[in-house]
Amino acid sequence: MTPVSYSTDNHALEIPAPLRARADYLYYKKAQLIYQEGSTPLGAYFVENGSIKIVKLGSSGKEQILRIATNGELLCLSDLFSQCRYGNSAKTLEDSSLLFIPKQDFWKVLKEDDQIFRSLLQQLAQNIRKGNEKIVDLAYKPVRGRLAEALLSLDSKFNTTSREPFQVAMTRADLAGYVGTVKETVNRLLSEFRSEKLISTQGTRIKISDPNGLERISRMYD
């Protein structure tokens, strides 16, 4: 089995065998806290299965979702490198299983296997790049555009294979946290999108009917 072919995107990352070998399995139920901002990192977490939101609390307790990690992704890498306390928290969006590798073992593997080290660095650099794009979007793209973009990116992140309706374990409040707004605004804009035939919704589920239309809205302000 050939390991490590980390493409620049987030589809089906493989967890390197040497790390997997030293890992413990952890199971979390939906909406559980994995680690919390301010506490001390004890090791690295890989997402084996499920989805995790990486969040940071903003003004008056609103949570901003920094990113969403799915299968194969590594959490809290930068915190391990920085030797500091956690700079953010991680919570499950749905029932999930993770791999946990204690700090020492983690560093040991990285020391021994330059290949893995490099690929993790690349994952880190990729996160930075995404983060920078998020900054620019937040600074200059209106909520409407950000929401359109978010729907597309979430859809591609979660509906990798199936053509099923967009189904994510995210409430409107989560969506708001992801986009950087409040849930009322999300609802209002989703209503607009609905009447513009860009999406349809049934309960929590959101189905994208016109990806090109959303794409256009998202790019309208670039």
Added chain:
Amino acid sequence: MTPVSYSTDNHALEIPAPLRARADYLYYKKAQLIYQEGSTPLGAYFVENGSIKIVKLGSSGKEQILRIATNGELLCLSDLFSQCRYGNSAKTLEDSSLLFIPKQDFWKVLKEDDQIFRSLLQQLAQNIRKGNEKIVDLAYKPVRGRLAEALLSLDSKFNTTSREPFQVAMTRADLAGYVGTVKETVNRLLSEFRSEKLISTQGTRIKISDPNGLERISRMYD
């Protein structure tokens, strides 16, 4: 009342000798482009002297300042790690001198000197952390709060030693790009701050009269 202590890091980072040994000296005049988003990284840049803005273009050509690098800081580290094109551009804010280390030499040193590697990783992790804080601020803190915060952090970044009036080579447009707004809004808010006796201005210069007041405004929305 607890004394104000905004941002405690950046005391004079030293450029590691092994890197310095292999570096070329580059001199840039004010407002010059050092590298541009989309082009291929050839090596690493250290700021020897001066100040650099790391920017990314947003909607309708507005530029968002991702961070400002001063003495001892390394530019474009994540781009070197990611093996991708530059994800942002760097421009001087004032006449500056930089050290340039070609990619190969850079990696060589990192391979040989674990100490340096670690410290650069830490610098990178620190940037990520700052970036995440920027994301949360942009998402949830009003411009007024962000501007107050920016004035304090810029003051501490540039006026490390002297008690001189805040003097940065930044126009109001730069300030707007740093905070994530437009220059008119910056001007309006600076006027407010002025009439609230928090700052005073003479031309481009901004002097902070009441750091605690600004601090309070900045934290008002946390």
Added chain:
DNA sequence: CGCTTACAATGACAAATGTCATTTTTGGGA
């Protein structure tokens, strides 16, 4: 020394978005 250009400052206005309050819908257990 004045000219010219870039920048700062301000006002009027419209649009986007947040807040608060209320109603409707949904989905999971008793």
Added chain:
DNA sequence: TCCCAAAAATGACATTTGTCATTGTAAGCG
């Protein structure tokens, strides 16, 4: 199946912020 709590949806309203237009000011250069 019904009921209830949680979530979605919507409306009214205030505020913040961006846009456009104009004026005032400062700084560099011949």
